[in-house]
Amino acid sequence: ILRKILIAYYSHSANTKRLAKLISNKVNGELFKIEAENAYPVNYNEVVERAKKEIKEGYNPDLKIQVKNIEQYDTIFIGTPNWWNSIAPPVVTFLKSIDFDEKKVIPFCTHGGGGFGSIEAQMKKLCKNATVLEGFAAYGGTSNELQLEEWLKKVD
Template identity: 45%
Template sequence: MKILVVYYSYSGITRRLAEDIALITGGDLREIKPQKPYSFSYNTAVKEAREEIERGYCPPLIQGTESVEDADIIFIGSPNWLKTFAPPVLSFLKAVDLDGKTIIPFCTHGGGGFGRMIEDYKNECKNSIIKEGIALKGDYSFDELKNRLNSNM
């Protein structure tokens, strides 16, 4: 069974979670990178993201949309931005063929959990199997992650 861990990270917190998931599962790691990065100023980045999310905008990507054909299980990760995934993740979902794939969402958050992410994944990936997923705060422990993965696989 081939595992792929795909993620978008703004500050590095989601990247660390993605790297840990890849380490534990033996999955390949793939970063989603937008053509135009968000502002280094957190407040400005939030404004940029809010505008994109409200419009349903899919920013062009320079990395991350390579074929997922050989993957059976795909972990897809994002920070929780305004109760959903970051716009680059939406770009990824629309760019690759996820039909028949098992999707395990994961996110980092400051207290909001998944928000409405799971519903949004179900809307975007209608022909995929969407698992419960893993939502963790940035200060999660490696053992906590291992336990959550065991219950999701």
């Protein structure tokens, strides 16, 4: 059976995008950029305010596009920045729109010191019927390629 791998990610400052591309190159997966219809401001303080409010209110922004033919993928890496211990709201919207029956979900995140926070637990809750594997957390824009490769071997 040919496995199809999707790497879906949301990235505001390019850190998560960089990690998604690294993973994609190593596992030969297709990249899918999760984008909010109403893009987040570039200004850091404005992003902080909007994202904090959305997370607190449980708001899920509409997305620009959805993945076509999600059923063709059996493994889905899901990347998000750690925003206040949480999954970025556009990623929550994405997760709520998918049927994860018989899919393997592999979370990854970038953070400024908070590690995974409650992201793995949230993913397990949102990805009903999926097998959620151990995730990978990278600090900022750095990623230790050796650690990344060891993690990928573990979750393969």
